[in-house]
Amino acid sequence: MLTDISRAWLDSALRDAADRTPVWEERFVTAGRHCGPADADEARTLLLRAAGAEPDTLTRLYHHGTAAERRAVLLALPALVTGPETVPLVEDALRTHDTTLIAAALGPYAATHLPPHAWRHGLLKCLFTGVPVTAVAGLAERAAGDTELARMLADHAAERTAAGRPVPAGLSRVLALTAPAEES
Amino acid sequence: MRIFDPHIHMTSRTTDDYRAMYDAGVRALVEPSFWLGQPRTSPASFLDYFDALLGWEPFRAAQYGIAHHCALALNPKEANDPRCAPVLDALPRYLAKDGVVAVGEIGYDSLTPAEDTALAAQLQLAADHGLPALVHTPHRDKLTGLRRTIDVVRESALTPDRVLLDHLNETTVKEAADSGAWLGFSVYPDTKMDEDRTVAILKEYGTGRVLVNSAADWGNSDPLKTRAVAEAMLAAGFTDDDVDQVLWRNPVAFYGLSGRLHLGVAAPADLHEGNSVRRGGE
Numbered sequence: 001m002l003t004d005i006s007r008a009w010l011d012s013a014l015r016d017a018a019d020r021t022p023v024w025e026e027r028f029v030t031a032g033r034h035c036g037p038a039d040a041d042e043a044r045t046l047l048l049r050a051a052g053a054e055p056d057t058l059t060r061l062y063h064h065g066t067a068a069e070r071r072a073v074l075l076a077l078p079a080l081v082t083g084p085e086t087v088p089l090v091e092d093a094l095r096t097h098d099t100t101l102i103a104a105a106l107g108p109y110a111a112t113h114l115p116p117h118a119w120r121h122g123l124l125k126c127l128f129t130g131v132p133v134t135a136v137a138g139l140a141e142r143a144a145g146d147t148e149l150a151r152m153l154a155d156h157a158a159e160r161t162a163a164g165r166p167v168p169a170g171l172s173r174v175l176a177l178t179a180p181a182e183e184s
Numbered sequence: 185m186r187i188f189d190p191h192i193h194m195t196s197r198t199t200d201d202y203r204a205m206y207d208a209g210v211r212a213l214v215e216p217s218f219w220l221g222q223p224r225t226s227p228a229s230f231l232d233y234f235d236a237l238l239g240w241e242p243f244r245a246a247q248y249g250i251a252h253h254c255a256l257a258l259n260p261k262e263a264n265d266p267r268c269a270p271v272l273d274a275l276p277r278y279l280a281k282d283g284v285v286a287v288g289e290i291g292y293d294s295l296t297p298a299e300d301t302a303l304a305a306q307l308q309l310a311a312d313h314g315l316p317a318l319v320h321t322p323h324r325d326k327l328t329g330l331r332r333t334i335d336v337v338r339e340s341a342l343t344p345d346r347v348l349l350d351h352l353n354e355t356t357v358k359e360a361a362d363s364g365a366w367l368g369f370s371v372y373p374d375t376k377m378d379e380d381r382t383v384a385i386l387k388e389y390g391t392g393r394v395l396v397n398s399a400a401d402w403g404n405s406d407p408l409k410t411r412a413v414a415e416a417m418l419a420a421g422f423t424d425d426d427v428d429q430v431l432w433r434n435p436v437a438f439y440g441l442s443g444r445l446h447l448g449v450a451a452p453a454d455l456h457e458g459n460s461v462r463r464g465g466e
Binding site: 026029030032033036037040064066067068070096097098099100 | 239240242277280281282283443444446448
């Protein structure tokens with residue numbers, strides 16, 4: 001919940017972003033301490049949308065960003081980018097072990113643009129690192145009929161079982177979703 | 185007992201250390217940037233390190249219920265390598281970040297002209313960014329280095345009450361105290377200070393401006409030395425409130441000068457939700 005001071009700061013920053021004044025990117029960087037950690041993701045995402053940030057700007061802000069700034073860029077992608085230009089940012093986030101970045105990377109933008117191999121590994125990484133599969137956008141649509149994903153999930157379950165370890169809770173749910181869609 | 189370690193290099197430590205620190209009462213820390221043992225050869229190497237101190241390391245700390253902030257700088261030793269010095273040009277972009285609560289470690293290593301330049305430039309950067317400065321005092325020729333450090337601080341735009349002089353000992357504490365700066369003591373198993381000598385200094389100089397740290401890194405060091413000092417203080421007759429001042433309130437006051445401290449980190453996830461986030465490290 002934003003305080004009045006935070007709200008006033010954000011309103012002013014959103015005007016800077018909408019007008020593309022030179023300070024707007026600094027507002028994006030410092031939003032965490034002005035709005036508080038709990039509201040920082042939303043504040044930064046709003047700033048990116050107000051600025052209508054293009055792929056080049058998003059890419060630069062991501063690479064110059066802290067983990068929190070990178071997360072905000074990932075969360076803003078579906079609203080701002082219509083093509084595959086920023087898929088490398090999603091791939092970068094999926095190479096990390098920061099579960100907040102992994103979850104943010106697998107939003108609606110990845111559901112639309114991430115190639116099948118990378119998407120499957122992203123999903124498997126969620127199961128490995130404990131990111132709830134409910135955080136993955138477009139899960140049912142992308143999983144449907146994906147026999148390669150089904151094989152990977154079954155192999156992962158077998159490996160866990162062989163080691164005497166529990167199978168991640170979301171695995172059977174995703175496996176069920178890989179069943180081919182009903183022929184109409 | 186709540187403990188804030190104001191100087192520790194967690195990049196060099198294991199997850200077992202995080203767990204042990206949490207169990208000992210550590211709830212917050214500051215990781216200043218420093219050298220890594222193996223010398224760096226380019227600014228890009230620093231940038232990846234800074235990114236880790238603003239990304240992976242706070243994430244790792246939060247999993248163990250510890251708030252992680254950092255201090256960023258070109259360290260004194262590598263300030264002498266002309267291949268590394270250009271990282272100073274990239275520092276302003278990093279000093280704006282939310283997790284940065286100081287410029288540091290800056291200061292002297294071998295007391296060279298290049299170190300003079302880097303120290304003065306970075307004290308100015310601290311003033312420009314509204315940040316305090318963590319200043320390392322040298323291990324060789326220490327008293328000379330301390331005096332030169334105090335002179336450079338005096339000539340800078342930063343007032344002494346925004347400076348923490350670190351790695352002090354019996355030979356340097358008096359002049360450091362007279363300078364008006366905060367006083368930092370690094371407690372090590374064999375070198376620097378030990379618990380009992382630190383307590384003796386606290387008896388003489390009081391608890392008002394003293395910070396105690398483990399400075400634990402890749403060398404022979406111990407991330408639980410903050411707790412050991414707290415125990416030694418209590419055994420010597422200091423009160424719980426004295427301990428809280430030295431091991432919590434003083435670091436909070438010093439790094440709070442940045443206006444960027446956020447100390448609310450949730451308890452470790454698997455303690456309250458059965459969450460398996462930590463498996464990311466398996």
